Amino acid sequence: MPQDRPALDDLLATVQQFLAEAMDELHGEFRYHAQVSAYLLGICRREVAAGDAAGPSLAEARRLCRDIREGRRDAAWAETFDTVLAQTVAKAAIVRPEHLLPEHRPGGGTANGTASGRNG
Numbered sequence: 001m002p003q004d005r006p007a008l009d010d011l012l013a014t015v016q017q018f019l020a021e022a023m024d025e026l027h028g029e030f031r032y033h034a035q036v037s038a039y040l041l042g043i044c045r046r047e048v049a050a051g052d053a054a055g056p057s058l059a060e061a062r063r064l065c066r067d068i069r070e071g072r073r074d075a076a077w078a079e080t081f082d083t084v085l086a087q088t089v090a091k092a093a094i095v096r097p098e099h100l101l102p103e104h105r106p107g108g109g110t111a112n113g114t115a116s117g118r119n120g
Helices: 008-025 028-054 058-069 074-095
Strands: none
Touching: 008 028, 028 074, 058 074
């Protein structure tokens, strides 16, 4: 019978907390590496929490870029803008959520993270 295992987020949070506590004892290059490691663990935690909502695959993003360059999205510019904004918000929510406007942050003011009420 398998043992209960801690959730992945709990494991990542434990290591992240250890690094945060250990930073006071570290100096120079070791402190820098601990800070970078804690930051990267935060990205991992947000990516795991987001799941499929983390954004499009690289292939999907490349296809969208190609379609824009080749003019295939010109007739649906508002939809294209909303798609690009949603993808950008999804990526920033993983890497730098503090850089997002409050309405684009997880649990923020808009229901789907797009520019509702935008003109044009």
